[in-house]
Amino acid sequence: MELLKLFIAIFVLYALKPVLVYFYDHKKLRQYPNQNVLSGITNLASMRERARKFRTRELYIQHQKHPVIRVAPNMLSFRDVRAIKDIYGFGSPCQKHEMYQLQNGEGHMNILNVIDREDHSRKRRMLSHAFSTKNLEAWEYKIADKVEKLVAQLDRRAMPGTSVGPPDDNVVDLRYWFNLFTVDAIADIALNELLGMLDSGSDTVKVSDSHGEDRAHRFIMEMHEAARVKSKIIGTLDWYHILKEVSRVFSCYRSQWNCGRNVGRIVSCLADKRLHRYGKGEKLDDFLSCLISDKQGNFRGLNRGELEAETSILLDAGSETTAIALTHLLYYLIKNPACFLKLREEVSGAITGDKVAPYSKVKNLPYLKACIEESLRLSPPLPRGLERATPPSGAHIMGEFIPGNVGVSVPAYVAHRDPNLFPEPEAFLPERWLNNENTGKMRDAFIPFSAGGRACVGRNITMIEQQILMATLLHRYDFSLPSPDWTLQNEEAFNLWPVELPVRIWKREVEV
Template sequence: MALLLTLILTLILFIKPLVTYLTTKTLTKYYPPLNPLSNHTTLSYIYEHRHRFRTQRLYNKHLHHNHRIIRLSPTSLSIADPKAIPAIYGHGTPCVKDDVYALTKGTHTHFNMLNTISRDDHSRKRRMLANAFSTKNLQQWEYKIADKVERLLGKLDGMCIPPPSSSSSSSSSSSSSNALINGDGDEVDMRYWLNLFTVDAIADIGLSVKLGLLDKGSDEVVVDGEVVRYIECLHRGNRVSSWVIGASGWIGLLRGVSCVVSPYLREQWECGRRFGRVVRGLVDQRLGVQESGEKLSDFLGLDAGSDTTAIALTNVMYYLIKNPPSLEKLREEVSGALLGEEVAPYAKVRNLPYLKACLEESLRLSPPVSRGLERKTPPEGMYILGERIPGNVTVSVPTYAIHRDPEIFPDPEAFWPERWLEDDEKVKQMRAVFIPFSSGARACIGRNITFIEQQILVSTLVHRYEFELPSKGWMLEWEEAFNLWPGRMPVRIWRRDGYVIH
């Protein structure tokens, strides 16, 4: 057994990386590696995973070492240059989605719109859904969003504190393992409640399923008699999958070994499988029968549709609370549009320029998908930034890094919504590199629904409540798996002047 293990480790750590290095050596000549393993093996992705925020580290490498192109693995390049966006993601690009997407479908035989590699298959699926995801058609579901907003308000009203006196300190904070409020009962984890909102909303919009998570104040769902923590299982499964997904060629082995050597990792993999069962169970509840694999596209909606919108909502609320002048300016705009409505009607807030600027500035600073979305060059190779990139090389533009190009976004670390309200030529330049939803034919089809949810909910929240973070210097932390998750966000909330808690 010991000899077999030694042989396996020798193969993994020495022989295969050496072969890969020799067969792809041409890339090493030109592009500096992200880490010591990047020249030799895709296991470099696992090396990077020890950092909770991998793309921030990549950004620092691009920025501080002044490298436009960095090697991520023997056959993968990160390219932080605005001109690379149309070359890699544009409608006329010869690039296709990288094989890593096919690995995300797991054991299912069906590809959904996110992970299909085939352009024809993607075009067919997108045509089927494009009309349903148009802003015009999504507006018919506004009543479902409004219903979830009302339920969230009912819960938040019950957790409001009396307005603090002017002499009260804003620096007090307390800690607790409770997911919802602290031991004193005066802090609300907004990240958790916003996630309950997005799960309830997308389940109702996409499947007409009433999960009732907001009413329960919990992410527990029951499918086929099994109680499953929806958000917890989604995050655990994505966390462990993201640990190995970039290590192409090793995924099956790494998954098997991790399940054997680590009970913790084995439980993470099982959580991911539980989430898959939840989605299939919810779809079956609605359809009543087992249809073809096409229904697994709902997995995409319940996963990406709930998680990324919750991330965006959490981030924009955080940035607004941290920047009181921006929050007050937004309140003035919203107050001028609303006439006593409890829930902001979409028709009244859809065209508010400062609201849109706040949402876009938050997406710029903290895009829900911060890494570069992987594409593969054609077999014959192609030119990017005037350099010839060999065929079948994975290329990507890191969203987090390109959104911080100081030539396009001055003072890039500042939350400054006003930048989106400058002259048209400047805004046009920014939009050309603004890719939180990717770009081109494979851009996110769900961007309309996430904006509708954000415009309605953010307007309602800032109009109704005051917010306070645990202390003036408190900072939100992020963890990167597939998505860039904000951590727990404890806030104290109270009704604004003119509102009465019923």
């Protein structure tokens, strides 16, 4: 009898209640079309959308007919770029959605997923100096070192001249090499850690287990596997912890959850090493030093958990998004040879005689910046709508009142395709960013780094890395895709991962 009562209680809570809430509709959300047949009733509907390889693209197609779509029982997606200011802008009453707590798990909140405004402001103040362009320029030598290591690997795989194509075994997956580059770079910049991934051509990292034995883990692969499994159920909210435990019954999902633990061990090990060096009195100039001490050298007293949380997001977001951006940028340039050659002419005129492009010579190149921004417009590394929640009293979005505690978002992928601001939205047209009378309005709708007070604090570093590396590669090499009609495939978990970028590489005769 007790078991029957428990079953009835669970049924009412998880099955009957959502249906009753849907029809009662006290927040008046039924006026908006559903993303799929169950979106208005249960958060489980999010799993249907996650099953799509590129779910935000599918949402974009739906948004062609509907300006506002109900993507979950208590969440709305907006198409109109005017909603960006109301949802993400400075002064917006909306704050990060509770989903960010699930993304974080049980540990300390980091600067990306912290919900509390005051706590976020505290974290941002700590890191603002480290992420300033002036400070990052002081660490340019770390980026240049990794560019030089990548160039050395590509030189070994490139063919001389351009008249004869290399055999198939000379195809290089630059998506993978870009990921090695960004992990090596951010580990050095954040922790003064030399992982050596570019030297070895592998993402393997060795860490000590609880018994003091070294175990090898594939950092990039395990980060991806952990993100895959979490992203499949993150949108289920109340169901999340139940589904997490149920999924562990299946070996394939259990191994993916274990990948998340392994990534945590790697982060903990690297933080240990860095803090041990600090304890020995080493004066190291890196991101973590900005968390350990302030600009005057005063000890901040942060606990170990918070230091690990910030280390984790630096290694993850600080590598993934830039690798994604680099992959899409090179792909679009190869697919648009006129843009490729125009950009080469610009960068080669600036860096003749340099093996690695100095940032001082490329940071103000207008066409280089336009190409980077156009690639970020077409393929933002985070394409989905970053979830915010209206305050308990509700909020006005584009003049329309939205009740309290409703999730709201504008997908970057959708905003970047507004035909009124971006004519021919599917075309790669860097020129649209140059001498355009609508540039101001375009930038208001350009949100690859989000917007307002919660915009990505690391946007400067990704721009510096892209400018230095892409200028160097275009000056030094020619590239081709497997065939003229080959297209890049993407997989969307939290980020928009390019599956692979197989290219043939020719080394040019250039003065260095």
